Amino acid sequence: MTIQSFNPPRRILMGPGPSDIAPQVLQALSRPTVGHLDPLFIQMMDEVKQLLQYAFQTDNDFTIAVSAPGSAGMEACFVNLIEPGDKVIVCRNGVFGERMRENVIRAGGIAVVVDDNWGEAVCLDKVESALKAHPDTKILAFVHAETSTGARSDAEALGKLAKQHGALTIVDAVTSLAGIPLKVDEWQLDAVYSGSQKCLSCVPGLSPVTFSPLAIEKILARRSPVQSWFLDQSLVLGYWSGKGKRSYHHTAPVNSLYALHESLIMLNNEGLENAWKRHQEVHNKLKLGLEDLGFEFVVKADVRLPQLNTVFIPQGIDDAKIRGHLLNHYNLEIGAGLGSFAGKAWRIGIMGYGARNENVSLCVKALEEVMAQ
Amino acid sequence: MTIQSFNPPRRILMGPGPSDIAPQVLQALSRPTVGHLDPLFIQMMDEVKQLLQYAFQTDNDFTIAVSAPGSAGMEACFVNLIEPGDKVIVCRNGVFGERMRENVIRAGGIAVVVDDNWGEAVCLDKVESALKAHPDTKILAFVHAETSTGARSDAEALGKLAKQHGALTIVDAVTSLAGIPLKVDEWQLDAVYSGSQKCLSCVPGLSPVTFSPLAIEKILARRSPVQSWFLDQSLVLGYWSGKGKRSYHHTAPVNSLYALHESLIMLNNEGLENAWKRHQEVHNKLKLGLEDLGFEFVVKADVRLPQLNTVFIPQGIDDAKIRGHLLNHYNLEIGAGLGSFAGKAWRIGIMGYGARNENVSLCVKALEEVMAQ
Numbered sequence: 001m002t003i004q005s006f007n008p009p010r011r012i013l014m015g016p017g018p019s020d021i022a023p024q025v026l027q028a029l030s031r032p033t034v035g036h037l038d039p040l041f042i043q044m045m046d047e048v049k050q051l052l053q054y055a056f057q058t059d060n061d062f063t064i065a066v067s068a069p070g071s072a073g074m075e076a077c078f079v080n081l082i083e084p085g086d087k088v089i090v091c092r093n094g095v096f097g098e099r100m101r102e103n104v105i106r107a108g109g110i111a112v113v114v115d116d117n118w119g120e121a122v123c124l125d126k127v128e129s130a131l132k133a134h135p136d137t138k139i140l141a142f143v144h145a146e147t148s149t150g151a152r153s154d155a156e157a158l159g160k161l162a163k164q165h166g167a168l169t170i171v172d173a174v175t176s177l178a179g180i181p182l183k184v185d186e187w188q189l190d191a192v193y194s195g196s197q198k199c200l201s202c203v204p205g206l207s208p209v210t211f212s213p214l215a216i217e218k219i220l221a222r223r224s225p226v227q228s229w230f231l232d233q234s235l236v237l238g239y240w241s242g243k244g245k246r247s248y249h250h251t252a253p254v255n256s257l258y259a260l261h262e263s264l265i266m267l268n269n270e271g272l273e274n275a276w277k278r279h280q281e282v283h284n285k286l287k288l289g290l291e292d293l294g295f296e297f298v299v300k301a302d303v304r305l306p307q308l309n310t311v312f313i314p315q316g317i318d319d320a321k322i323r324g325h326l327l328n329h330y331n332l333e334i335g336a337g338l339g340s341f342a343g344k345a346w347r348i349g350i351m352g353y354g355a356r357n358e359n360v361s362l363c364v365k366a367l368e369e370v371m372a373q
Numbered sequence: 374m375t376i377q378s379f380n381p382p383r384r385i386l387m388g389p390g391p392s393d394i395a396p397q398v399l400q401a402l403s404r405p406t407v408g409h410l411d412p413l414f415i416q417m418m419d420e421v422k423q424l425l426q427y428a429f430q431t432d433n434d435f436t437i438a439v440s441a442p443g444s445a446g447m448e449a450c451f452v453n454l455i456e457p458g459d460k461v462i463v464c465r466n467g468v469f470g471e472r473m474r475e476n477v478i479r480a481g482g483i484a485v486v487v488d489d490n491w492g493e494a495v496c497l498d499k500v501e502s503a504l505k506a507h508p509d510t511k512i513l514a515f516v517h518a519e520t521s522t523g524a525r526s527d528a529e530a531l532g533k534l535a536k537q538h539g540a541l542t543i544v545d546a547v548t549s550l551a552g553i554p555l556k557v558d559e560w561q562l563d564a565v566y567s568g569s570q571k572c573l574s575c576v577p578g579l580s581p582v583t584f585s586p587l588a589i590e591k592i593l594a595r596r597s598p599v600q601s602w603f604l605d606q607s608l609v610l611g612y613w614s615g616k617g618k619r620s621y622h623h624t625a626p627v628n629s630l631y632a633l634h635e636s637l638i639m640l641n642n643e644g645l646e647n648a649w650k651r652h653q654e655v656h657n658k659l660k661l662g663l664e665d666l667g668f669e670f671v672v673k674a675d676v677r678l679p680q681l682n683t684v685f686i687p688q689g690i691d692d693a694k695i696r697g698h699l700l701n702h703y704n705l706e707i708g709a710g711l712g713s714f715a716g717k718a719w720r721i722g723i724m725g726y727g728a729r730n731e732n733v734s735l736c737v738k739a740l741e742e743v744m745a746q
Contacts, residue, residue, distance in 0.1 A: 001423065001424075001427065001641055003420050003423070003424060003638055003641065004638075005397070005401060005634075005635055005638060006401065006404070006417045006420075006631055006634050006635070007404065008404055008405055008406075008407045008411075008413060008414070008417075008631075009405070009407070009413070010405045011405065011406075011407045011408065011411065013406065013407075013408060015408055017624060018406050018408060018409065018624060018627060020406075021405075021406050024378070026403045026404075026405070026406075026628075027403065028378060028379065029402055029403050029628060030399045030400065030402050030403035031379070031380065031381050031399075032381055032382070032383045032384065032394075032399070033381075033384075033386065033391050033393075033394050033399075033576060033577075034381045034382070034384045034386075034706075035384065035386060035388055035391060035706045036391065036577065037709075038381075038384065038700070038706065039700075040381060040382070041381070044379045044381075047376050047379075050374065050376070051374075051376060054374065067441060067442055067445075067578065068440060068441035068442075068445060068603070069440055069441075069603075069623045069624050069625075069626065070623070070624065071602070071603045071622075071623040071624075072440075072441060072445075072603045072623075074603075075601060075602055075603045079601075099602065102602050103602055105598075106598060106599075106600050106601065106602055107600075195624065197624055203406060203626065203627065203628045203629070204406075204409065204624045204625065204626050204627055204628075205440065205578060205624075205625075205626030205627075205628075205629055225478075225479060226479075227479050227480075227600050227601075228448060228452075228479065228600075228601055229444070229448055229472065229475050229476055229479055230441070230442075230444045230445045230447075230448045248711065249444075250442045250443070250444040250445075251390060251391060251442050251443065251444075251568065251570055251577045251578075252442075252577065253442065253576065253577050253578030253626075253629070254391060254576065254577055254578075255399075255402060255576045255577075255578075255629075255632075256576070256578055256626070256628075256629065258379055258381075259628075261378075261379050262378055262379070265376055265377075265378060268374055268376065327411070327412075333407075333408045333411065336410075338621065
């Protein structure tokens with residue numbers, strides 16, 4: 001069997017993630033591996049925690065990176081917070097709301113689904129009605145930034161509603177973290193998960209999560225063990241906790257954490273507000289460019305995510321052919337539609353390091369050229 | 374907040390893993406990230422599959438890398454194969470046998486534990502008695518190479534026993550894969566998981582797994598859904614399967630898979646038998662060196678793992694002080710004892726790229742110098 005080393009081309013990643021990665025993050029990634037219990041590494045993990053607290057805008061002590069992709073971070077929130085029989089209101093306005101529902105059921109919870117159209121924000125009135133109709137609701141789960149549609153929901157208002165009805169919140173911030181305002185403490189969110197490969201512009205494979213003291217209280221008061229050993233956060237706490245000796249739980253993905261550390265330093269140096277502003281400004285330019293080409297946005301302006309631009313594929317355009325052409329001739333990746341948007345929409349991401357002026361110019365021009373053919 | 378980039382020293386990793394990593398693997402790791410659905414990446418994943426089939430010595434079509442550390446690979450095997458009420462015989466002769474038992478219980482199975490002393494192999498007679506006493510056993514679970522003790526169990530004979538009694542096997546090959554003979558098809562093993570960071574000498578964070586057709590049959594015949602969405606292999610199949618269009622399940626850890634691909638190419642180029650031989654030869658030298666210094670091995674020679682050498686800490690020696698000294702003054706990491714061996718034994722790993730003549734010379738000399746102080 002003769003297999004050659006893999007030498008990928010330099011792509012420009014403007015899909016829904018993984019996003020473009022800064023050279024210094026890739027550099028950090030390949031630094032020499034040290035042991036996962038090495039004192040120097042543990043010190044670095046403390047810094048990752050501090051930097052994540054900043055990114056999430058929280059003082060939560062339990063703020064870590066799950067050693068697996070965002071889907072595992074999602075599952076970590078659900079399996080730790082739900083006990084069999086717990087009622088959970090799930091807001092579903094895209095693929096990831098549906099995945100939340102799946103998680104509730106597999107964790108033995110009772111899912112009450114609040115549906116909204118794809119491409120729209122979660123409707124606050126519907127959620128309030130559901131909370132009133134189900135006063136025994138333990139958890140309200142929703143997606144802050146729907147990666148499948150590009151719609152932003154009002155996490156602050158949803159968090160407030162949940163609190164008014166005595167429910168905890170589980171929030172999908174995979175695409176929102178570092179791209180648009182997300183203020184975990186101010187908005188009183190309880191369990192929030194994200195991904196390394198979106199607006200943090202780190203390599204895929206890690207899932208930052210944060211749990212509020214209320215969430216931790218519910219976890220510690222469980223009567224039944226968490227169904228997942230790997231994602232049991234009461235065990236993971238022993239490894240990430242700053243107090244005393246670290247206990248071994250699993251082998252941390254050392255090098256990926258180097259990369260996350262570096263990407264969080266970049267965010268810290270830029271400043272969160274500046275990062276939010278940059279995403280918005282780059283989006284404004286992209287929006288003009290796309291509208292000039294005749295594209296229509298799927299999501300209305302007031303709830304549109306700057307970092308994930310979903311546009312309808314114009315009539316008569318061959319979806320796969322255009323995307324293939326962009327990839328093969330421009331090394332430019334844009335995202336296909338997901339779920340009910342497959343074949344109907346494209347998702348153009350400007351996330352993290354990818355949210356740069358030059359990326360937008362290239363993308364707009366390349367689309368113009370390719371669609372003219 | 375001022376936090377500097379992390380610049381780790383170049384450690385020599387001779388603990389139980391992560392192991393020393395070849396420069397070309399770290400190089401591969403930091404190549405430009407491409408999308409997880411990029412045709413070039415999918416082609417590379419097909420190669421990873423082929424290379425893993427070689428490493429596992431199997432034709433199993435379902436041979437992939439779980440996008441998370443070995444503990445998640447373990448859990449993937451248990452939650453997919455066990456349905457609530459399934460009886461599982463678990464062989465426990467170290468930390469990882471106990472972790473298997475935890476997994477069985479959390480997956481709703483009934484665990485029948487066969488205990489052996491730490492540092493000894495799993496006793497075939499005891500397992501046979503258990504299989505006879507529990508004819509309704511669905512699965513036999515055991516650890517091939519116990520990372521907590523350094524003992525090797527007879528996976529071939531255990532696989533045969535299971536088959537004779539109509540049970541499937543779940544096998545922990547985290548430390549054995551590529552270090553000692555492991556022949557999945559010839560030994561008729563059904564679900565086998567490993568880790569990227571041991572004898573494959575790749576970065577930590579991935580868990581190679583392989584499922585036999587019998588295992589897949591049991592998974593596809595499930596009456597209840599797998600409790601984990603992230604680890605549900607019937608969903609993962611849609612992404613890794615070579616047939617037709619890849620479906621999105623989760624975002625693969627792209628760069629880590631570059632590294633795994635490269636480390637498997639190195640193994641393929643060396644040849645499995647040569648890799649096994651090298652581990653044995655390097656072990657022989659280490660053994661002589663350690664015995665010269667007066668060390669006694671925890672595990673008897675006939676079941677001793679060449680790649681993981683567990684030795685008793687001599688009387689009067691300060692465990693943490695010596696390991697700290699080796700780390701701080703020699704950049705050399707050896708492993709502490711785990712579980713009931715904590716403070717009583719050291720674990721010296723010579724795994725994958727770490728199984729080199731020069732590493733052994735350094736380790737023996739450094740131990741001599743440090744213990745003489």
